[in-house]
Amino acid sequence: MTLSVSTILRLADDELVLGWRNSEWTGIAPFLEEDVAFSSIAQTEIGHARAWYELAAKELGTDADSLAFDREPDEYQCAPLVEMRMADDWGRTIARHWLYETADRIRIQVLLNSIDREVAGLAEKVDREETYHRMHAEMWAERLRDERAFREAVDELWPYALGVLPGEQRSLLCEAVERDECEAIERGGHTEDLRPLWEEMTVVRRSVPGASW
Amino acid sequence: MIWEVFRQEREGQPFQHGGSLEAPNLVFAEAYAREFYGRRGESFALWIVPRESVEEVREPYVADVFDRDYRRVDGYSLKVKLKEARELAAKNASR
Numbered sequence: 073m074t075l076s077v078s079t080i081l082r083l084a085d086d087e088l089v090l091g092w093r094n095s096e097w098t099g100i101a102p103f104l105e106e107d108v109a110f111s112s113i114a115q116t117e118i119g120h121a122r123a124w125y126e127l128a129a130k131e132l133g134t135d136a137d138s139l140a141f142d143r144e145p146d147e148y149q150c151a152p153l154v155e156m157r158m159a160d161d162w163g164r165t166i167a168r169h170w171l172y173e174t175a176d177r178i179r180i181q182v183l184l185n186s187i188d189r190e191v192a193g194l195a196e197k198v199d200r201e202e203t204y205h206r207m208h209a210e211m212w213a214e215r216l217r218d219e220r221a222f223r224e225a226v227d228e229l230w231p232y233a234l235g236v237l238p239g240e241q242r243s244l245l246c247e248a249v250e251r252d253e254c255e256a257i258e259r260g261g262h263t264e265d266l267r268p269l270w271e272e273m274t275v276v277r278r279s280v281p282g283a284s285w
Numbered sequence: 286m287i288w289e290v291f292r293q294e295r296e297g298q299p300f301q302h303g304g305s306l307e308a309p310n311l312v313f314a315e316a317y318a319r320e321f322y323g324r325r326g327e328s329f330a331l332w333i334v335p336r337e338s339v340e341e342v343r344e345p346y347v348a349d350v351f352d353r354d355y356r357r358v359d360g361y362s363l364k365v366k367l368k369e370a371r372e373l374a375a376k377n378a379s380r
Contacts, residue, residue, distance in 0.1 A: 105306050105317045112320055204319065211312045 075183070075191050077131050078149060081139070082259065083179070084124035085150035086236065088140055089266075090172060091117030092273055096159035109208060116201045123194055137285075141277040145270040151259050153232035155266045163216060167225035170213040171233035171249065173206050178244045179237060231257045288314040289339055291332040292322050300332050 094114035101107035125136035132139070153172060158165045180202060183195035216222035226249075233249075234242050234256035246253050287307055291300040303322050308314035314333050322328050 103307065105308060105313075105321075109317055109320045112324065204316075207319075208316055211316055214312075215309070 075186060075188055077128050080124050080128040080131075080191075082149045082151075084121045084128060084139070085148045086154050086172075086176075087117045087124065088121035089148070089150045089269065090154035091115070091121060092269060093154060093157065093159070094165075094169070096157070097165065100159070102162055113205055113208060116205070120198050120201070123198065127190065127194060137277075141274045145262065145267050148262070148266065148270070149259060150262075150266075151232065151236045152257050152261065152263045153229060153236055155263045155269065156232075157265045157269070161221075161225075163219060163221040164225040164229075166209070166212045166216055167222055167229050168233075169205075170209040171226065171229055172236065173202065173209040174248050175233055175236040175245050176202060177206060178241050178248070182241065231255060235259055286310070286314075287336040288318070289334045289336050290318045290322055291334070292328040293330045293332075294328060296329050298329075300330075303328075303331075305336065 091114045098111040101110050122136050125139045129135050180195050180199050186192045235258050289305050290303045292303040293300045306317050318331050318333050
């Protein structure tokens with residue numbers, strides 16, 4: 073494999089944790105149609121995480137579940153952007169969704185051209201579903217564009233969004249969202265929101281270690 | 286705003302009413318319609334129509350006061366006619 077395992081794990085961890093965060097809106101989204109749509113997006117993110125974990129698991133000689141649930145919080149390589157709990161603030165959630173999907177598209181485009189056929193093939197499948205996510209994110213960003221709360225959230229999250237991408241891909245994100253590059257909040261450290269999420273996410277798995285479900 | 290969604294299951298088939306959804310504008314309506322009626326590949330195409338553009342006609346029957354049974358086909362017994370026609374066809378064939 074030409075793509076490093078840690079690159080794949082970054083992707084997978086981002087998708088798992090964001091999918092988890094987005095799923096917190098299930099049942100409480102602003103209206104029913106959006107509840108269904110956003111929950112469905114959350115599910116596809118987690119599906120993408122599984123696909124990337126499976127790829128990494130082959131390299132590492134483990135399986136997707138143990139990569140997703142058996143690591144300690146510090147071992148996750150997700151970007152701080154996806155960790156934050158926002159289930160009480162729709163404008164902020166949409167700001168993150170829009171910034172993340174825009175950034176995600178840039179790295180998926182790079183993977184589409186990977187010389188590793190497995191990676192390129194998976195990126196192509198993922199991209200087909202992400203097209204819907206982007207459509208959804210764009211329509212909401214367009215609708216909330218003039219709302220102060222939304223603009224402030226985009227300002228606040230911008231350094232986090234840059235941290236989703238490796239340095240060489242960041243100028244593309246600046247172009248896509250028409251913003252200037254600033255100092256990014258890098259991957260590696262975690263926000264204090266990650267641990268409670270991890271505890272909830274892994275509670276069943278940890279209750280009977282080693283069980284086969 | 287309520288939108289009515291019609292779906293075409295396969296190319297060339299008639300569009301049939303699938304359901305309705307609420308969305309603030311056409312862009313949102315399209316996104317939700319794709320989600321509800323397209324995600325599983327169950328539709329070939331969709332029509333999305335604002336409910337207010339649909340003209341509902343109540344009691345759509347035209348006056349039916351006089352006995353005009355002859356305008357309806359159910360007044361004719363086809364059974365007898367069919368039997369006669371089959372017998373005639375069989376006779377002609379054996380000839």
